[in-house]
Amino acid sequence: MPALTAIRENAFLAALVGGFLRAPRQVNGLQESDAELVRLPGTAGLLALTTDAIVEEIQTGLYRDPFQIGWMTVMVNASDLAAVGAEPLGLLLNETLPPDLDAAFLAELQRGIAMASRAAGLPVLGGDTNIGSHLQTCGLAVGWVPDGQPMTRLGAAPGHLLYTTGPLGRGGAYACQALLGNAPRTSGQHGFQARAVPSPGPDLDFRPGPRLHEGQMLRPFASACMDTSDGFLPTLDQLMRLNGFGFEVSADLESYMDAAAARVNQPAAVPPWVFLAGPHGEFELVFTVPPEREAAFLEAARAQDWRPLRLGHVTTQPVIRLRSGDRYLALDTGRIRNLFSEVGGDAAAYLCQLVDLGHQ
Amino acid sequence: MPALTAIRENAFLAALVGGFLRAPRQVNGLQESDAELVRLPGTAGLLALTTDAIVEEIQTGLYRDPFQIGWMTVMVNASDLAAVGAEPLGLLLNETLPPDLDAAFLAELQRGIAMASRAAGLPVLGGDTNIGSHLQTCGLAVGWVPDGQPMTRLGAAPGHLLYTTGPLGRGGAYACQALLGNAPRTSGQHGFQARAVPSPGPDLDFRPGPRLHEGQMLRPFASACMDTSDGFLPTLDQLMRLNGFGFEVSADLESYMDAAAARVNQPAAVPPWVFLAGPHGEFELVFTVPPEREAAFLEAARAQDWRPLRLGHVTTQPVIRLRSGDRYLALDTGRIRNLFSEVGGDAAAYLCQLVDLGHQ
Numbered sequence: 001m002p003a004l005t006a007i008r009e010n011a012f013l014a015a016l017v018g019g020f021l022r023a024p025r026q027v028n029g030l031q032e033s034d035a036e037l038v039r040l041p042g043t044a045g046l047l048a049l050t051t052d053a054i055v056e057e058i059q060t061g062l063y064r065d066p067f068q069i070g071w072m073t074v075m076v077n078a079s080d081l082a083a084v085g086a087e088p089l090g091l092l093l094n095e096t097l098p099p100d101l102d103a104a105f106l107a108e109l110q111r112g113i114a115m116a117s118r119a120a121g122l123p124v125l126g127g128d129t130n131i132g133s134h135l136q137t138c139g140l141a142v143g144w145v146p147d148g149q150p151m152t153r154l155g156a157a158p159g160h161l162l163y164t165t166g167p168l169g170r171g172g173a174y175a176c177q178a179l180l181g182n183a184p185r186t187s188g189q190h191g192f193q194a195r196a197v198p199s200p201g202p203d204l205d206f207r208p209g210p211r212l213h214e215g216q217m218l219r220p221f222a223s224a225c226m227d228t229s230d231g232f233l234p235t236l237d238q239l240m241r242l243n244g245f246g247f248e249v250s251a252d253l254e255s256y257m258d259a260a261a262a263r264v265n266q267p268a269a270v271p272p273w274v275f276l277a278g279p280h281g282e283f284e285l286v287f288t289v290p291p292e293r294e295a296a297f298l299e300a301a302r303a304q305d306w307r308p309l310r311l312g313h314v315t316t317q318p319v320i321r322l323r324s325g326d327r328y329l330a331l332d333t334g335r336i337r338n339l340f341s342e343v344g345g346d347a348a349a350y351l352c353q354l355v356d357l358g359h360q
Numbered sequence: 361m362p363a364l365t366a367i368r369e370n371a372f373l374a375a376l377v378g379g380f381l382r383a384p385r386q387v388n389g390l391q392e393s394d395a396e397l398v399r400l401p402g403t404a405g406l407l408a409l410t411t412d413a414i415v416e417e418i419q420t421g422l423y424r425d426p427f428q429i430g431w432m433t434v435m436v437n438a439s440d441l442a443a444v445g446a447e448p449l450g451l452l453l454n455e456t457l458p459p460d461l462d463a464a465f466l467a468e469l470q471r472g473i474a475m476a477s478r479a480a481g482l483p484v485l486g487g488d489t490n491i492g493s494h495l496q497t498c499g500l501a502v503g504w505v506p507d508g509q510p511m512t513r514l515g516a517a518p519g520h521l522l523y524t525t526g527p528l529g530r531g532g533a534y535a536c537q538a539l540l541g542n543a544p545r546t547s548g549q550h551g552f553q554a555r556a557v558p559s560p561g562p563d564l565d566f567r568p569g570p571r572l573h574e575g576q577m578l579r580p581f582a583s584a585c586m587d588t589s590d591g592f593l594p595t596l597d598q599l600m601r602l603n604g605f606g607f608e609v610s611a612d613l614e615s616y617m618d619a620a621a622a623r624v625n626q627p628a629a630v631p632p633w634v635f636l637a638g639p640h641g642e643f644e645l646v647f648t649v650p651p652e653r654e655a656a657f658l659e660a661a662r663a664q665d666w667r668p669l670r671l672g673h674v675t676t677q678p679v680i681r682l683r684s685g686d687r688y689l690a691l692d693t694g695r696i697r698n699l700f701s702e703v704g705g706d707a708a709a710y711l712c713q714l715v716d717l718g719h720q
Contacts, residue, residue: 012489013489017484019470020474021477023485026485036452038450040449041506042506049450051488055492056491092410094413094454096413110377110379111379123383124382124383126396126410127411128498129373132416132494138411138488140409140500142398142409144401
């Protein structure tokens with residue numbers, strides 16, 4: 001089988017941490033779980049720790065609304081705790097505020113943090129503020145896995161069923177709208193014009209909810225789990241690399257595409273799978289369930305009035321195949337993951353090249 | 361007695377967190393301890409959590425050397441764990457890197473982090489990197505207090521003895537050198553010229569060591585503890601406000617001033633106490649010990665070949681008095697804490713006004 005395309009970001013991260021001492025009490029290796037997992041002396045439990053910042057999203061104009069910036073500062077971190085199935089303990093904040101930041105903007109930013117903190121049940125424990133030329137916000141979330149049995153990205157095996165906590169594609173559709181609204185007209189090889197993306201209706205909002213309850217609920221059932229913070233296809237790609245198996249996504253795209261995202265793509269003739277490509281994702285969980293646990297899992301979900309979406313299954317071959325209409329796309333997800341950085345972060349060029357990839 | 365000068369930063373922080381839910385498991389209130397303290401379900405222990413970033417230090421040119429930036433990213437966080445007496449569990453990093461950052465600079469930054477992580481026994485657990493226009497680094501440290509009895513900033517009472525883990529003033533002297541080397545000549549009311557500060561010898565370096573061992577050792581003995589990350593006088597001021605008592609620093613300045621800092625001030629005629637004023641401190645611990653525990657504390661310190669420095673004692677009146685030669689300065693430390701922000705962060709103006717304050 002062909003070698004997988006090397007992922008630029010993974011290679012960069014491996015080099016960055018090359019000289020670091022790993023912690024003796026840490027149970028996960030690099031990139032093996034969405035949160036770092038640390039055994040506490042004298043207890044059966046594991047701490048789950050994660051940090052994520054809102055930087056590029058602000059500097060590129062992807063997030064402009066201060067409430068949204070605050071909300072996402074909490075949710076990107078809550079999402080990592082959810083993916084390991086941890087109980088939330090709390091959040092630290094580290095905010096860099098420009099000296100001339102508007103007071104009303106700051107108040108809205110803090111309100112977004114406060115509301116998301118309540119929605120996620122992730123109280124703010126403390127933090128740090130700094131004065132800097134560019135606004136950015138960083139969160140650090142702490143969770144607890146009392147029985148020491150977290151979910152990680154490892155454990156998927158052929159035949160396991162592939163699920164998601166909710167509809168996919170909204171993060172990608174939102175990013176297209178936000179970044180391409182005023183972009184210059186760019187054309188791909190197949191005549192697709194990136195400028196044509198903006199939706200006919202009101203703008204999509206983007207304010208994903210916490211998945212912490214779902215993460216805790218599915219912890220006894222899932223064999224592997226990862227959040228879609230970087231998009232659905234990059235998530236599958238990372239799970240494929242770590243587990244050495246592939247995925248066949250056999251569900252109808254319509255059955256799991258976010259309804260608002262689907263409305264965005266139609267008039268512009270963007271193939272809907274493009275919104276699954278990241279790098280801006282929707283912060284759902286993608287997870288695998290061994291077939292023998294599926295009935296119990298679905299019953300537990302039903303008891304909480306929650307309907308997880310079944311997408312497909314794990315395959316022996318490390319390839320990602322996605323059904324689109326009556327055919328399967330075999331997507332080079334490694335190529336897709338590198339593409340945004342290869343085009344220098346130009347959203348229009350990225351979209352055109354993505355569409356072209358689907359024609360190959 | 362006169363009302364204490366309101367601290368701008370404290371008021372700002374109180375407003376920032378006004379809408380936040382406090383965590384039910386958190387045992388400390390706002391600003392009552394250097395790290396946030398969280399009770400873990402089913403255990404006797406407390407988690408200690410803190411975050412600190414290197415932002416202004418980079419943007420103002422206070423830290424230019426990449427190794428130093430990496431080193432300090434770890435140490436500013438280790439210092440907060442030390443101040444509550446926690447055992448270090450690990451560190452998360454969140455780095456914002458400019459897209460054109462020099463590879464050699466980045467390698468030195470990471471080496472500084474790696475070396476400080478080893479020196480502090482604080483392994484890197486994981487982290488996040490972002491692309492942004494301005495370099496900044498953020499750390500999040502996690503520690504553990506197994507018996508659930510941390511040190512906090514509360515508990516100092518009149519008659520308790522005031523100690524520091526090591527010499528003071530190097531952070532202030534370093535900042536004067538780094539920020540005023542090329543500053544325009546500025547004069548204070550008493551003819552002091554800020555330009556005259558640079559030392560005659562080689563530049564002071566600034567690479568404070570970890571105080572985690574000392575913090576754990578003194579935990580059974582100290583009644584209150586705080587690190588001097590913002591300078592010695594601001595630390596005393598904060599302890600005074602929280603405890604409702606003052607401090608008399610009766611030791612000879614020479615007995616606790618950093619030797620290199622003392623050499624900096626002499627030719628320039630900077631009164632040495634100015635280097636204790638912050639806002640850039642030296643990352644020692646300042647703590648109080650009830651007199652009945654002093655002998656046992658000193659014996660425990662001696663057993664580890666460590667000589668803490670005795671500075672003075674806690675007084676009933678909430679005033680800070682500092683011996684300088686044969687007189688006592690009664691310093692308005694609230695005024696001093698606000699001064700740097702009042703002069704818009706102008707280091708030369710700050711230094712001149714500080715010197716003038718000592719003449720009042």
